[in-house]
Amino acid sequence: MRQRVITAVVALIIFIPILILGGIWTDLAALVLGIIAMSEILVMKKKLLISFESIISYLGVSVMIIPNAWLSILPSYIDRMFLFYIFVLLLLLLTVFSRNKFTFDDVGVLTLGMIYVGLGFHYFTLARDLSLTTVLYALFIVWVTDSGAYLFGRAFGRHKLAPHISPNKTWEGSVLGSLSAVILCTIFLIFYPINSMSIVTIIIVTALLSVTGQFGDLIESALKRYYDVKDSGKILPGHGGILDRFDSLLLVLPILHLVGII
Template sequence: MKQRVITAVVALIIFIPIIIAGGIWTDLAALVLGIVAMSEILVMKKKLLISFESILSFLGVSTLIIPDTWLNMLPDHIDRMFLFYIFVLLLLLLTVFSKNKFTFDDVGVLTLGMIYIGLGFHYFTLARDLSLTTLLYALFIVWVTDSGAYLFGRSFGKHKLAPHISPNKTWEGSILGSLSAIVLCSLFLMVYPINSMSIVPIVVVTALLSIAGQFGDLIESALKRYYDVKDSGKILPGHGGILDRFDSLLLVLPILHLVGII
């Protein structure tokens, strides 16, 4: 517990000034976080981080994360998605040149990982570009939901939510965690509005995002179960890896885009 607290404090001391500063600092932070998260999937796949497929994966996920202004040097007929597709094609070609030691299944996992991580952190930068309040709203939803689910789950949890994927989570913790987020984060959005939504849409969107965040957590738990690992990585002592800390946010931010907030 002491190690978890120390890591959390140090991480917040670094993270909070970066998101307050915004701009290039947030863009670089998202890029670094995305590359580290991608490396965690590669390690779970037992791929060397200096291998050709790893380098292509890092380039592919970076292509999806970086802001549009970083791609201005590209010819007009080549956009972000086409550039990403080139890296996917190179991974497919590698199945031939490696004589199928690097397989089509490997390409599928790495491509899905690049999309999952890359677009998640891309919307991280877009949220901050829109406003600090928008990004804080997304972060608060994740933090309040997680904290509420943990605290209420320990106190009142009796019915397992997904025992085969995440045995410690309960329906009681999940529901009360979401209710906590709905109350506190809706109040936050009413005090610091990011658009002209009235109270009913605010509550509905907050509830949707809180539920989405919990699904993001369960998706990453399923990934770890499949690869039989306790944590996605070890970069954050006591907390695991980047995917362990940002799994909920990687789903919340695209949903924020889906509902038209970013």
Template sequence: MKQRVITAVVALAIFIPLIVYGGLPLTIAALLLGIIALDEILIMKKMLLVSFEAIVSNLGVILLILPDNWLNFLPDGLNRMFLFYVLVVLILLHTVIRKARFTFDDAGVLTLAMLYIGMGFHYFVTARADSLVTLLYAMLIVWLTDSGAYMLGKQFGKHKLSPKISPNKTWEGSVGGTIAATVILAVYLWFFPVQYGWIVMILVTFILSIFGQFGDLIESSLKRFYGVKDSGKILPGHGGILDRFDSMLIVMPMLHLLGIV
């Protein structure tokens, strides 16, 4: 517990100034976090971080995270998604060169990982570019849902939510976390409006809280598949970057889908 607290304090001391300041420092931080998160998946798959597939995958996640205005220099017809497609083709060609050592399944996992992590951190940066209020709104959804689910689940949880994926999560905790986040953020939205009217944003909060929990379960499923307890060890007592940003990687793109950023 002491280690968890120390790590949390140090992480927040670094992270909070970054999200408040935004701009280039936050973008660089997002790029570093994205690379580390992707490398956690590579390590789970027991792939070398200096291998061809690792280097191309890291380039892919960097490309997807970059803010849109950083790529304005590209000529017409050569956009972000076409460049990403080129990188995916390189990974697919690697299945031919390496044959049995690097399979089509491996290529599929890395492509999904690049999209999952890259788009998540891209819209994290985009949310801050919209405003600090918007980014804090999204982050509070994740934090309040997670905290509410943990506390209420521990107190009242009886029915397992997904025992084969995450045995400690309960329906009571899940529902309680979403309700807690929605109620508290209704107050936040009253004083700090985001995009739509107050009533609509309460509904949006409810939806995003649910999707955030799906993000948590997705990452739990990933770890269960590879037989690991944590995605990494970079945050002592808290696991890896994927462990800390799993819900946000789903919530942030949902902000875009719902027309908020």
């Protein structure tokens, strides 16, 4: 517990100023976090972090994350998705040159990983570019839902939510965690509004995002269980890896875009 607290304090000391500064600082932070998260997927796949497929994966996830302005130096007919396709094509060609030691299934996992991680952190930068309030709203949803689910689950949890994937989660914790997020985040947006949303809209959107965040957590738990690892990484002592800490946010932020907030 002491190690978890120390890691959390140090991480917040670094993370909060970056959020406040925004701009290039947030863009660089998202890029670094995305590459680390991609490396965690590669490690779970038992791929060398300096292999050809790993380097291509880093480039692919970077292309998905970086702001549009960074791509403005390229010819107009070359956009983000075209560059991403080139990196996927290189992975596909590797299946031929490696004589299927690197397989089509491997390409699928790495491609999905680049999209999953890349889009999540891309919308993180977009949320911060929109306003500090927007990215704080997304973070508060995740933090309050997680904390509420943990505390209420320990106090009142009786029925398992997904025992084969995450045996400690309960329906009671899940529902009360989302309810906590709806109440606290609605109060937050009343004082710091986004897009002039009505109270009813705030409640519906927050509930949707809270549930989405819990699915993000469960998806990453399923990923770890499939690869038989306890944590996605070890970069955050007591907390695991970047995917362990950002799993909910990687789904919440794209949905925040889908509902028209970012």
